[in-house]
Amino acid sequence: MTKAFSPPAPATAPPATARPYHHGDLRRALIDAARTIIERDGAQAISLRGVAREAGVSPAAPYHHFKDKQELLRAVGVQGFDDLAISMMRALEKVPADPRARLREIGVSYVLFALANPAIYRIMYDCARDMEGLPQDPHEKEHNAYDLVRETVAAAGLADPQNPAAVETVTIACWCAAHGVAEMVGFPQFAPLRDALGGEVPLIRELLRHVGFAAER
Amino acid sequence: MTKAFSPPAPATAPPATARPYHHGDLRRALIDAARTIIERDGAQAISLRGVAREAGVSPAAPYHHFKDKQELLRAVGVQGFDDLAISMMRALEKVPADPRARLREIGVSYVLFALANPAIYRIMYDCARDMEGLPQDPHEKEHNAYDLVRETVAAAGLADPQNPAAVETVTIACWCAAHGVAEMVGFPQFAPLRDALGGEVPLIRELLRHVGFAAER
DNA sequence: GTTCAATCTTTACAATGCTTAGATAGGGTG
DNA sequence: CACCCTATCTAAGCATTGTAAAGATTGAAC
Structure with a gap:
């Protein structure tokens, strides 16, 4: 039969790994x-x-390539966490050194990512729930979103850096808060408030502020 | 043909509404x-x-009875919001009059509900996202979870009761924070911290505190 | 008792997740 | 170069799903 599928079609990124046999990654x-x-x-x-x-x-x-539909979705989720971390790091490049400002910016970029990719964000958490740890693949990736938050929390002095448990607690709390805002800020019910505050980003900042996310401004 | 299905089987609650024709609600x-x-x-x-x-x-x-699978799930979600509101009201009965303490207790019972019914909680939000408003059916229900939170926020003086927008903002922020904690507190990754704090409820209280949920204690 | 409309069943169809068996084609070994 | 081996892909098929008719059943209203 006519094998009418287009050739490899280098996808979005050129395959860094060795490319397989027939189709090309x-x-x-x-x-x-x-x-x-x-x-x-x-x-x-x-x-x-x-x-x-x-x-x-x-x-x-x-x-x-995947044992399951589940495993495909899991791969999509891992990719999502990767993109999220990259997006957060990129947002940090334009921000001054003040750790609190950096943490605030992390929060905003986190929520903006979820707002821009709501379905993928949902899948990221659907598979994160079934995993043992937050997705730190053996792929020892430089950009780990969770570590990024924790280090910023410690640098911002929101918890005693000598007390790992305290740092952990604040990091988790920040993550929970950002997650809550991220999932709900897109709700149509919040449109009036968003308009009153003058747009998406002001709404996010206001909510994050109330939610204890590096509150002191 | 042998009609071999068991009779009505009064479900969990006796049908308050008028019971239909064949099967019985x-x-x-x-x-x-x-x-x-x-x-x-x-x-x-x-x-x-x-x-x-x-x-x-x-x-x-x-x-x-339902146009769709979607519509069945939506009904499950509405029922879930109902149960959530009831659970929150029940938790408030045992709590003193101090509005801040009451708000804190609302948060804890909210998270505990999500922890006890994680799948249903997930469905509640899956359908809430597609709805126009938070589920306030024409079924003018006395117990509306959102109103309960808003009134408690106002009573706790977390926002100027004369300023509806401010009350709305704080209410939404509280809801986002509780939602974030509710969805993540069950993650297996948090088990060490939970054990260190001495159980589920202490962990919830600690996270809610950090997350600006009626912070002053 | 006849009629009516709501309720339930039967039957059917397309789409899906996944399995099994077979085709194809790189790459290494002689 | 011929040979085989293994990873990759296709073809065909099965059980299950969502949903749409079309027919049966039954409580109730007249």
Whole structure:
């Protein structure tokens, strides 16, 4: 039959890992296809067959790269946490050295990421819940979002750096607060308040402030 | 054919509303069956056919009470918000009059509800996101969780009661904070911290405190 | 008792997750 | 170069799902 699928189609990023045999890093292509579908049609609309279709391969092809639909989603989630960390680091580049200001900016960029990719953000947490730890792959990645927050918390003096448990507590609290704002700030019910405050970012800052996120300004 | 399904089986609560024709409030029975399955097998394991099976009716029967699978889940979510409000009110009964203490207790009971019914809590928000407002049915229910929080916030003096926008902001901030803690406190990663603090409730109190939830103690 | 509308069942269809068996094609070994 | 081996992909199929008719049942109103 006519093998009518387009050639490798270098996806979004050039495959850093060694590229496999026939298709050319189908694994990456499947993850990208999944993200495309999720962002376009919502998280519920995802199906393994649909992903395969989007990638131009047969319905059973994904099973050579992922044990499960679950495992595909997990890969999408890991990728999401990666992008989140990158997004946070990028936001920090434009911010002064004051640790509290940096922490505040981390919070804003965190929420903005969730607002820009709501379906993927949801999947990130759907799979984080089933995992043993926050996703720190063996892929010893430089950019670990959780570590970034913890270090900033310590630097901001929100907890005694000598007391690891205290740092941990404040870090977790910050994460919880940001998560709560991130998931809810997109609710249509908050539109009036958002307009009253003058836009998305002011609303986020105001909520984070109330929520104890590096409150002192 | 042998009609081998058990008779009405009064569900959990005796049907307060007028009971319909054949089965005896199948609508309620379906919602209860859905909750049973969700709590037993997880939120992903739910299927309309499975719910029908659990309720002892044919696979197509639910379509006479719900347009959609989505609409069944929405009903489960509304029921969940109802139970949440009741749970919060019940928790308030044992608490002194100090508004700040009451607000703190609201937060704890909120998080405990989410911890006790994680799958249903998830569904509550999955459907709340698609709704126009927080679920205040025409069923003018006395117990509205959102109003309860807002009134307590105003009473606690966390915002100028004369300034509705300020009260709204603080209420929303509290809700976001509690939501963040509620969704994350069950993460297995937090087990060490929970043990260090001496249990679930102390961990919740500590996190809520850091997260600006009626902070002054 | 007849009629009516709400309720439930039967049957059916397309789509999905996943399994099994077979085709294809790189890459190493002789 | 021929050979085989293994990873990758396809084809075909099964059980289950969501949902849509169309037909049966039954309580109630006249």
